[in-house]
Amino acid sequence: MNTSSGSKLDKYLGPLNGPQTMGRRLPFWLGFLVVIALLALAPEYLRRYDIINFSNFLISGFLALSLSLIWGYCGILSLGQAAFFGIGGYAYGIVALNLLNLHGNTDVAFIAGIIVPVIFAAIIGGIMFYARLRGVYIAILMLVVSLLIGMFMRQTADPSYTLGEAYLGGMNGLRPASASAPLLPSLIFGIGDSVIELDGRSVSFYYFVLGLLTITYLGLRCLVNSSYGYILVGCRENPDRTETFGYDVRLIQLSVFCLAAAIAGLSGVLYTAWGTYIHPDGFGVGPNILVVIWVAVGGRKDLGCALIGALVLEWASLRLVSEGEIALLVLGAILVFAMLLAPRGLAITLADYFNKAELLLRARLSTGNGVSRKNEE
Amino acid sequence: METFAAVFDVIYQLFDNIGFLILAASGLVIIFGMMGVINMAHGELMMIGAYITAFSYHAGIPAPIAIIFAGIGAGLVGMILERLVIRHFYKQLLSSLVVTWGLSLLLSQGFLIIFGPSILNVPTPFGNFPIGEQTFGIYRLVLFAVAIAMVASVWAIFTYTKFGTRARATMEDPDMANALGVNTGNIYALTFGLGCAMGGIAGGMFALTATISPFFGINYTPLAFITVVTGGSANAISGLISSALSLAGIQTGINNLVNVYIGYVAMIGAAFVILLILPKGISEYIERRKIRVRKVTNK
Numbered sequence: 001m002n003t004s005s006g007s008k009l010d011k012y013l014g015p016l017n018g019p020q021t022m023g024r025r026l027p028f029w030l031g032f033l034v035v036i037a038l039l040a041l042a043p044e045y046l047r048r049y050d051i052i053n054f055s056n057f058l059i060s061g062f063l064a065l066s067l068s069l070i071w072g073y074c075g076i077l078s079l080g081q082a083a084f085f086g087i088g089g090y091a092y093g094i095v096a097l098n099l100l101n102l103h104g105n106t107d108v109a110f111i112a113g114i115i116v117p118v119i120f121a122a123i124i125g126g127i128m129f130y131a132r133l134r135g136v137y138i139a140i141l142m143l144v145v146s147l148l149i150g151m152f153m154r155q156t157a158d159p160s161y162t163l164g165e166a167y168l169g170g171m172n173g174l175r176p177a178s179a180s181a182p183l184l185p186s187l188i189f190g191i192g193d194s195v196i197e198l199d200g201r202s203v204s205f206y207y208f209v210l211g212l213l214t215i216t217y218l219g220l221r222c223l224v225n226s227s228y229g230y231i232l233v234g235c236r237e238n239p240d241r242t243e244t245f246g247y248d249v250r251l252i253q254l255s256v257f258c259l260a261a262a263i264a265g266l267s268g269v270l271y272t273a274w275g276t277y278i279h280p281d282g283f284g285v286g287p288n289i290l291v292v293i294w295v296a297v298g299g300r301k302d303l304g305c306a307l308i309g310a311l312v313l314e315w316a317s318l319r320l321v322s323e324g325e326i327a328l329l330v331l332g333a334i335l336v337f338a339m340l341l342a343p344r345g346l347a348i349t350l351a352d353y354f355n356k357a358e359l360l361l362r363a364r365l366s367t368g369n370g371v372s373r374k375n376e377e
Numbered sequence: 378m379e380t381f382a383a384v385f386d387v388i389y390q391l392f393d394n395i396g397f398l399i400l401a402a403s404g405l406v407i408i409f410g411m412m413g414v415i416n417m418a419h420g421e422l423m424m425i426g427a428y429i430t431a432f433s434y435h436a437g438i439p440a441p442i443a444i445i446f447a448g449i450g451a452g453l454v455g456m457i458l459e460r461l462v463i464r465h466f467y468k469q470l471l472s473s474l475v476v477t478w479g480l481s482l483l484l485s486q487g488f489l490i491i492f493g494p495s496i497l498n499v500p501t502p503f504g505n506f507p508i509g510e511q512t513f514g515i516y517r518l519v520l521f522a523v524a525i526a527m528v529a530s531v532w533a534i535f536t537y538t539k540f541g542t543r544a545r546a547t548m549e550d551p552d553m554a555n556a557l558g559v560n561t562g563n564i565y566a567l568t569f570g571l572g573c574a575m576g577g578i579a580g581g582m583f584a585l586t587a588t589i590s591p592f593f594g595i596n597y598t599p600l601a602f603i604t605v606v607t608g609g610s611a612n613a614i615s616g617l618i619s620s621a622l623s624l625a626g627i628q629t630g631i632n633n634l635v636n637v638y639i640g641y642v643a644m645i646g647a648a649f650v651i652l653l654i655l656p657k658g659i660s661e662y663i664e665r666r667k668i669r670v671r672k673v674t675n676k
Binding site for chain 2: 077079127131132133135136137139140141143144147148151152155285289292293296325326328329331332333335336339340343
């Protein structure tokens with residue numbers, strides 16, 4: 001860092017800043033605070049309908065973060081990241097339907113929705129990474145796994161597919177076993193007798209998701225800038241060399257794959273609670289390709305850029321839906337053009353230009369003051 | 378007669394499944410096996426072939442000619458895509474994967490907007506023949522024959538024609554081929570176009586048995602890819618045939634023992650296990666055996 005404010009910032013934001021993430025200096029963090037403030041104040045100036053949609057955009061953000069973590073940082077492209085999203089959603093729904101009457105809250109379901117995808121990721125990832133499958137095979141295999149789960153869930157319309165109080169319901173999605181029972185529950189957290197209910201359509205749910213997403217983003221920033229993050233990037237850049245340095249590449253890939261599955265599962269839990277709805281289409285080609293589009297267009301090698309990609313494109317596609325059925329067509333076109341014009345991602349490329357312009361301006365200003373100092377960056 | 382019919386039924390299914398896998402994968406084996414590009418839009422090129430076939434057929438053109446039109450159309454679309462987009466992504470496997478997935482979304486959504494979600498049908502020709510109480514469609518056997526003919530023609534094109542020699546030289550060492558006067562850009566476009574034309578013909582053939590919609594292709598791409606990868610690229614032709622044989626064999630067996638879904642899962646599980654044991658595909662193993670046999674006989 002060549003500015004004094006940078007070093008002061010580094011003192012307070014030490015673990016958050018590092019070479020693995022863009023935006024280390026004061027302008028970025030000021031902008032970050034402004035965005036958080038704008039999002040936090042959104043219920044003041046947006047309609048209730050928009051807030052419900054914004055909750056959904058933020059939920060997509062988790063999915064983008066999870067793919068950016070494994071693809072951008074560790075070089076593992078998964079074309080089936082939505083599988084973990086769907087598994088998390090189904091696990092949450094099944095456990096919540098069964099335990100809600102017993103416990104009066106969805107604490108266990110919330111945790112199950114994160115743990116079950118992790119277990120699944122540990123099994124399938126363990127086989128893939130310890131067999132040393134290469135990148136392309138993992139990508140396609142994950143897509144096939146996701147499609148297979150979707151195929152299975154689609155043919156569960158038979159009443160025999162009932163797990164306790166939950167009926168898998170085939171194409172109609174997860175439902176309670178008895179028609180008179182209430183639908184899938186929203187999030188209900190309970191400690192002892194006190195209960196906090198977060199209805200998916202409420203402002204409090206929006207704040208909960210916003211807070212959780214901010215914590216996840218900052219937490220992942222710390223993680224990728226820690227020594228673990230450096231090893232991840234090492235696995236991406238040159239697995240053989242990383243192994244020569246004594247790291248078990250397979251274990252590191254597996255661990256980050258499971259972490260990403262947990263975040264994707266969390267996204268699925270929040271989605272199910274938001275819409276009180278989860279259905280087999282979540283495992284299809286569409287949701288899986290959307291995640292890849294957000295991350296590839298935003299910029300896979302930076303958590304923030306991937307997040308921006310998800311939020312902006314989700315907002316844009318909601319806008320496009322009102323224009324007719326062109327949303328997916330436009331998203332496909334955006335992906336192809338972004339891959340051709342800015343292969344690293346649009347947000348990353350723009351941020352780079354911004355950075356260069358700022359440095360140029362600084363250099364101009366300092367020479368204008370008669371001080372010629374060579375820039376460090 | 379009863380048992381004969383039952384046995385024939387299984388054999389018929391086996392041939393049907395082998396023909397299906399070979400047809401679906403025959404274009405991809407050129408594109409992935411030779412060029413090292415992953416074309417996730419392959420199913421959409423098959424979809425284009427299916428649409429061309431259906432429209433030509435309903436315009437009064439006989440089915441075999443309609444299918445040839447499908448091959449030409451899909452091949453042209455493939456060459457255009459190669460020149461516009463795909464040539465920028467050679468030697469970048471993951472990026473080619475992502476960008477061609479974008480193309481597949483573009484094509485299927487584009488067709489959805491232009492032609493709507495309605496499905497088209499072309500009647501299956503040739504009729505049936507009875508064995509015992511059951512009847513079997515003749516067209517399925519034609520599919521198998523065409524699949525074999527396509528593999529043979531791919532082999533012949535790359536072995537005996539001038540284009541084939543140049544294409545193999547270009548894939549082996551593009552710079553050297555270029556220095557020797559081969560227009561490698563054209564060769565890449567033509568090879569990719571040939572793979573897409575194969576896909577188009579396959580799509581046209583399937584159009585006579587399946588319903589055609591903009592999402593016709595989605596089901597074919599992963600299966601075709603699995604077949605190609607299981608075969609490996611040491612010898613694309615023997616790999617394709619051996620992997621289609623083994624995968625279809627497992628699918629047919631489990632399908633008859635349990636159900637369709639488990640048969641499908643078993644096939645993908647088998648592909649996975651084969652990849653674990655033979656990471657470079659079955660053809661690599663066959664080539665190794667051949668070399669060993671040759672060494673032994675030379676002694």
